[in-house]
Amino acid sequence: MQLFDLSGRVAVITGGNGGIGLGMAKGMAAAGATIVVAGRDAAKNTAAVNEILSGGGKASAIPVDVLQEQSCRALVADTMKSHGRLDILVNNAGMSIRKQPEDYTLAEWHTVLDSNLTSAFLCSQAAYPAMKKGGAGKIINIGSMMSIFGAPFATAYAASKGGMVQMTKSLATAWAKDGIQVNAILPGWIDTALTRRAREQVDGLHESVLKRTPAARWGVPDDFAGIAVFLAAPASDFVTGAAIAVDGGYSSLA
Numbered sequence: 001m002q003l004f005d006l007s008g009r010v011a012v013i014t015g016g017n018g019g020i021g022l023g024m025a026k027g028m029a030a031a032g033a034t035i036v037v038a039g040r041d042a043a044k045n046t047a048a049v050n051e052i053l054s055g056g057g058k059a060s061a062i063p064v065d066v067l068q069e070q071s072c073r074a075l076v077a078d079t080m081k082s083h084g085r086l087d088i089l090v091n092n093a094g095m096s097i098r099k100q101p102e103d104y105t106l107a108e109w110h111t112v113l114d115s116n117l118t119s120a121f122l123c124s125q126a127a128y129p130a131m132k133k134g135g136a137g138k139i140i141n142i143g144s145m146m147s148i149f150g151a152p153f154a155t156a157y158a159a160s161k162g163g164m165v166q167m168t169k170s171l172a173t174a175w176a177k178d179g180i181q182v183n184a185i186l187p188g189w190i191d192t193a194l195t196r197r198a199r200e201q202v203d204g205l206h207e208s209v210l211k212r213t214p215a216a217r218w219g220v221p222d223d224f225a226g227i228a229v230f231l232a233a234p235a236s237d238f239v240t241g242a243a244i245a246v247d248g249g250y251s252s253l254a
Contacts, residue, residue: 066115
């Protein structure tokens, strides 16, 4: 179906070498997109590219440090040089430092905010000229259920992800005139390396997530393949500024 056909499209995914990012990459590759895996870890980048290629997709990797403005701009420039276009940007890179708020250092606060939120702004800003020149574009920002809820161990993370939703809305309204749609995905509790560490650090987290989630399971990265294709494809051309929860119903409970 052409509504969900990504043939000929080029998608850059920061943090696309694992977890949710790789799940989205595989989904978009299956729909025909050429994937650019963007991350700092060269070995993980190569492994992700090989996994996409082994599934019949098209992919390559470009190293990037999303904390550096020039690196974000170089990522876009290298993509344009290699592929001649940039249709889709997924701002997925992120991290967390789990502490009670009174225990954060200023450096830790800035590390989380810069890694999760400022990096997405820098990559979006870098991608804008290429998308504008092409007459269209899709930007997908990865928020979190912490965009909706708070948690005592995730003050900086929640602040960054709440900011991601508001930035998504602002970019959507600014760039709609250029044919660019900007939307956010809000993952719930997903089984990734990041949340495995959370389960080690937060007593009872696994049990409380299962108890609250109507789907009665943790999500997996492949659960994001479909939503990624939808938000990257012509099917969502009149969807912009939205924040869509993918959480097994977690956020639907009072």
